[in-house]
Amino acid sequence: MDHVDGVPAAPAAPLDEGTLRALVPRVLAGLVRRGEDFDAAEDALQDALLEALRVWPEHPPRDPRAWLTTVAVRRLVDARRSEAARRRREEAVETQPSPGPAEETDDTLLLLFCCCHPDLPPASQVALTLRAVAGLTTREVADAFFVPEATMAQRISRAKRSLRGQRLDRPGDLAVVLRVLYLVYTTGHAGRVDLAAEAIRLTRQLTLATDEPEARGLLALMLLHHARRAARRDDEGRVVPLDRQDRSRWDAHEVAEGVHVLQQALAEQTDDRPPGRHQVEAAIAALHDDAASAAETDWPQVLAWYDDLVALSPDPARQDPAAVLARAVAVGHVLGPAAGLRETERVHDVLGDRHRWHATRGYLHELAGDLPAAADAYAEAARRATSADERDHLVLEAARARAGRVRPVR
């Protein structure tokens, strides 16, 4: 955790990339607050960042934030090619008061609301958030999503264009912001930048700016999942499922923080305001993280939370299939595999063509000791898998069950 509080180090210290990135939302929000167009201001700041990467190693600035603001404003002014505008803007820079910590957290929120505008498609919300709030370069965002840099540049500029003329100074939709941050988190570790860590950093900043329990719930969820990352793959890079992970490799520090954040969120709940989705998912993750071994998992409690989770959607099989299938696994552990399998049969019409439905049934058949049926289900799941890693994992599960070997659990 390099950016525990998202606050940059003392300006005189040599600047690492993380410090530079933490400045981005502050500078950008400052420009937007002063009435600059979001689109133009964001472009100008990108230029300033590239300039900083070039110049700062030789000539570190005394006040990096002021430096970036000045350079970005100069770019904006150049873009307007107006001498009068130049004078007015430069004066504005000089008279700008330095912000306090409260304003800093507001900056993050303001920009998240801009970038996660409900009118934008999800891919654009994510891309814009990574550039304008997380401070990644277009190339880094492109790498993370395996698309050419020019494609990502175009996606970002189209997104910004569609924000033109929108009022960006009002509170936006926090639920959309949370969804976008979760999307950033799940995109994970592709490319040079660890997006999961980036998502945690941004969500942490968000929790400083809002008291909404769901923001804390999301942060807790990310921390409790991120804690397992070292155990999630073996040395060959293969997927290791939860019940086979080496739990000594889980990050106890991150688990503890996740549990703490979750408790804070849950403490704010009342009867007429039950915990939202992220808090419930975090509670489930906490129960798994808390078990010293897979066998010691508190399945009745896990099932109780899955009941709550499923109850949050009017049509869970369509709206939250992952929760419905994970609940079937919990049912299998609490009431027996046959009961779990019955749960999957109830959603066959809706989910029967998904690989996850077959994988869940494979697991439950195996729990029942029916290895041939498990092998068939895993093989069918493998045929329908949409990720190569998952496909490889499922083929192996099928071959193992077919060979009559019991699932190794730790």
Place this chain on the structure above:
Amino acid sequence: MPRYLLLKHYRGAPEQHRPVPPMDRWAPEDVEAHMTFLRHVADMLRETGEYVDAQALTTAQTWVRYGGPDAAPVTTDGPHPETSDLVAGWYMVDVDSYERALELAAYVSSEPGPGGTPLYEWIDVREVMSGTPADD
């Protein structure tokens, strides 16, 4: 340098040189050896500076065409006949020659199958057209 796609097919290749059951019926060790080899191929191509891309495709296939003015696109999403061609994935390589592309494809085809001995899978080698006209 010419580019080639080394395509693997789910269906549509010439008759298997070595008939084998589906992979979920192999010994687990043989499955692991097979997957390890394919990862190694990508690593080796990066090492030799010939790697461009490697992707796997899901088995879902939809044919679609323009439906006409004011009409929805027309789709046929299977099931398609067992004989139809279905690409499973590819390595794209940037190599010195056609001969090198064949050599690499043959190496991919030597991937271990059941019992750890070569699979002799047919690999479909296709040259990617270059963007610039040839000099001659």
